[in-house]
Amino acid sequence: MSRKNFFSVLNQEINRIDKAKTSKRFEKIITGFTNERSPKAIIGKKKFQVFNSNDYLGLRHHPALKKAEHQATEIFGAGPGAVRFISGSLKVHRDLEKALAKFHKKNDAMIFSSSFAANLAVLFCLIAGQNKDSLVDSDVIVISDALNHRSIIDGIRVANLPKEQRTIFRHMDPTHLEEVLENNKKIYKRALVVTDGVFSMLGEYQKLREIRTIIDKYDKEYVNGVLLVVDDAHGVGIAGKTGRGIEEIEGVKADVLIGTFGKAFGADGGYVVGSQTIIDYLRESAATYIYSNSIPPGTAAAALKSIEILDKPLGKKLLENSKENVAYFKKQMKKVGYFFAVDSSHPIQPVLIGDPFKTSVLVGKLFKKNIIVTNISFPVVPKGRDEIRVQISAVHTKKDIDQLVKAFKQEK
Numbered sequence: 001m002s003r004k005n006f007f008s009v010l011n012q013e014i015n016r017i018d019k020a021k022t023s024k025r026f027e028k029i030i031t032g033f034t035n036e037r038s039p040k041a042i043i044g045k046k047k048f049q050v051f052n053s054n055d056y057l058g059l060r061h062h063p064a065l066k067k068a069e070h071q072a073t074e075i076f077g078a079g080p081g082a083v084r085f086i087s088g089s090l091k092v093h094r095d096l097e098k099a100l101a102k103f104h105k106k107n108d109a110m111i112f113s114s115s116f117a118a119n120l121a122v123l124f125c126l127i128a129g130q131n132k133d134s135l136v137d138s139d140v141i142v143i144s145d146a147l148n149h150r151s152i153i154d155g156i157r158v159a160n161l162p163k164e165q166r167t168i169f170r171h172m173d174p175t176h177l178e179e180v181l182e183n184n185k186k187i188y189k190r191a192l193v194v195t196d197g198v199f200s201m202l203g204e205y206q207k208l209r210e211i212r213t214i215i216d217k218y219d220k221e222y223v224n225g226v227l228l229v230v231d232d233a234h235g236v237g238i239a240g241k242t243g244r245g246i247e248e249i250e251g252v253k254a255d256v257l258i259g260t261f262g263k264a265f266g267a268d269g270g271y272v273v274g275s276q277t278i279i280d281y282l283r284e285s286a287a288t289y290i291y292s293n294s295i296p297p298g299t300a301a302a303a304l305k306s307i308e309i310l311d312k313p314l315g316k317k318l319l320e321n322s323k324e325n326v327a328y329f330k331k332q333m334k335k336v337g338y339f340f341a342v343d344s345s346h347p348i349q350p351v352l353i354g355d356p357f358k359t360s361v362l363v364g365k366l367f368k369k370n371i372i373v374t375n376i377s378f379p380v381v382p383k384g385r386d387e388i389r390v391q392i393s394a395v396h397t398k399k400d401i402d403q404l405v406k407a408f409k410q411e412k
C-alpha cells in the first residue's frame with residue numbers, strides 16, 4: 001500500500017481524459033503580441049490573428065490601461081499585500097467599486113479575484129448561512145438555467161442543499177421557470193433564480209425581461225420572495241448601446257449582478273453589484289472575499305480606466321465598431337455559404353458546422369492559415385450542433401475579417 005497507488009489512479013484518469021479527446025492541458029503558449037491596432041499573437045515563429053479572445057473591445061492592449069496599471073503599481077506595489085479586511089483595501093479598489101456602482105446604477109459593489117470566485121461566494125452566501133449562528137436559513141429553492149456557467153453550478157454545489165432544493169429550468173425557457181416557481185410556492189420560504197446574462201457558447205442573450213416579470217409575479221407567493229441573480233460576464237462592457245450588458249439589452253434589472261473585468265474590460269478580476277444590504281451582507285460573509293486577496297492594484301487601476309473609457313467618445317466608438325464588425329462578419333460569412341447556430345448581435349458568433357470531426361479539422365486548417373478560433377462540440381453543445389466559435393473584436397479591421405472569411409471559404 002502506498003500513495004503510489006493513488007498516483008496511478010490519477011494517471012489512469014489523465015489517460016481516460018486524453019482518450020476521450022477532451023484534454024485541455026496542451027495549451028498554445030503565446031510569447032508576445034505584435035504592435036498594431038489588432039495585435040497578432042506570436043506563437044513559435046508565427047503571428048496569428050486572434051478570433052477567440054474575450055477582449056471584445058481590444059482594451060487590454062490599450063496604452064491608457066497600461067499607463068494606469070503602471071502608475072498604480074508604482075504607488076501601491078505589485079500585489080495587494082493582504083486580504084481586504086486586514087490591510088489589502090487600497091484606495092484604487094474602493095474607487096473601482098464606486099465607479100462600478102455608478103456604472104450599473106446600483107448602491108454598491110465589491111471586487112473579487114475573479115468572477116468565478118464571486119459566483120462561488122455569492123451563491124453560497126445567498127443560499128446558505130455561514131455558520132450555526134447565521135440568521136440566514138436554507139429554506140430555499142434554487143432554480144438555475146440548464147446551460148449556466150460552471151462557476152454557477154459550483155456555487156450551488158458548495159451550498160450543499162438537498163437535491164430536491166436544486167432545480168434546473170430548461171435553457172432560456174421562462175415558461176418552464178414559471179412552472180417550477182408555481183410548483184414550489186407552498187413548499188419553500190424563498191426562491192433564488194440564477195442565470196447567465198449572455199451564454200458564452202452561442203452568444204445568446206437570456207430572456208431577462210420575461211424572467212423578471214415572472215419573478216416579480218411570484219415574489220409575493222413566497223414568504224421571503226424570489227431573488228434574481230445574473231452572471232453577466234460576457235455582457236458587461238460590451239452588450240447594449242452603452243455596454244451595460246444584458247440589463248441594457250433587456251431593459252430590466254437583476255437583484256444581484258456579477259461581472260468580470262477579464263473580458264470586455266480588458267483587465268482581470270470579478271465583481272458583484274447590488275443593493276447596500278446585499279453588498280454589506282456579502283462583505284461580512286463571502287469567503288473568497290474575506291479570506292482571499294483582491295486583484296492587484298495595477299489591475300484595479302486598469303479596470304477603472306476601462307470603465308471611464310466606456311462612457312467617453314473612445315468607448316462609444318469601440319462599441320459602435322464592435323457592432324459594425326459583428327454585422328459585417330455575419331453578412332460576409334452568409335455570402336460564402338455559412339450558417340450560424342443562433343442569430344445574435346454579440347461578438348460571440350457560432351459558425352455551425354454540425355460534425356465534431358469536420359469542426360476540429362477546420363480549426364486545424366485555419367490555424368495553418370495563422371488564424372485562431374475555437375471548436376465546440378458535444379457535450380457542450382447538442383450532438384449535430386458542433387460549431388466554430390468566432391469572437392469578433394472592436395479593433396479587428398475589415399481586412400482582418402475579410403481574411404478570416406476568405407480562409408473559411410477556401411476550406412468549405
Ligand SMILES: Cc1ncc(COP(=O)(O)O)c(C=O)c1O
Pocket residue numbers: 114115116117149151196200231232233234260261262269270
Ligand atoms: C458566464 C461566466 N461566468 C464566469 C466566468 C469566469 O470569469 P473569470 O475569469 O472572471 O473568473 C466566465 C468565464 O469564462 C463566464 O463565461
